[in-house]
Amino acid sequence: MNTPIQASLTHLLAPHGVMRVAINLGNPVLARLDASGEPSGISADLSRRLAKQLGLSIEWRVFKKADESVQCVRSDAADIGFFAIDPVRGEGLHFSPPYVQIEGAYMVRNDSPLQNNDEVDQAGHRVTAGAGSAYDLFLTRHLKHATIVRAPSSPAVVDMFMAEQLDVAAGVKQQLQADAMRLPGLRLLPGRFMVIHQAMGIPATRSAQAREHLNAFVEEAKRSGWVAEAFVRHQIQGAAVAPPGYPAHD
Incomplete structure (x- = not known):
């Protein structure tokens, strides 16, 4: 009671x-x-x-x-x-x-020239993130040159990244690591871009x-x-x- x-x-x-x-x-x-x-x-x-x-x-x-x-x-x-x-x-x-606390990370293809997180924010780079996600809100404030391409949801980020041949996928580090193991030819950039x-x-x-x-x-x-x-x-x-x-x- x-x-x-x-x-x-x-x-x-x-x-x-x-x-x-x-x-x-x-x-x-x-x-x-x-x-x-x-x-x-x-x-x-x-x-x-x-x-x-x-x-x-x-x-x-x-x-x-x-x-x-x-x-x-x-x-x-x-x-x-x-x-x-x-x-x-x-x-x-x-x-x-x-x-x-969870880390946000970037994922690219193995043949991408990008090697570090601070190389992502360049004109012509297209970064995908789940619409309305914490990553979307953070990147909207912090990316000054790259273009954000918003996926319908966070689980759809990697599918959009692959289908539209985008430059970078942004999301939960653990989920991206699982996707990199599931799909050939992908790698995570070292470290994290946000907590x-x-x-x-x-x-x-x-x-x-x-x-x-x-x-x-x-x-x-x-x-x-x-x-x-x-x-x-x-x-x-x-x-x-x-x-x-x-x-x-x-």
Whole structure:
């Protein structure tokens, strides 16, 4: 049974009496569907952990694109979502501190003259990224000379890169590494071009108490080792538990 404090928090975080959770399947490192069609991965596990603490059941809102998930929470059609922290997305949302850091990388063909990340931003280069993804938002701010070609979603990036003979594909490092193993003649450029700080998010209209509880929930999940254990459980490689607090802006 919830205590009065828990009942108050439950109403503040999920005023409809059920936790409506937006899950984006665009980043398979964090979320996917299991064999039964149920959301799986660290994002789904965090949702279940918070719902259990508040004594709530979950209604899933599943999307293939990050910006669809953002709009769902921003419009208060969901109570919780999972997003890369980005200033463009900040309007209408409250981000928790990040729970995981993921690297963004570039991929090219083996015969590409490009050898380093700082060679990408040149006139005539066409870089593909998933429309509305964290990579798209970041590259839109930072690329001054190259042209961004937006794929319909993050999972469609490599297919568009191949089909349209583009110069560079941008995305989650782990996913690009898997694609490079699956498809011949591809390689990743060394290092990373950005770090994605993945956080939980709630509508900005939620109260200060709700925001504080969400922040504390995420920090406890990191501090207790729960996030690190989730990495092992879901065989997540190439990502890191985020440090305490909020990241600096890019």
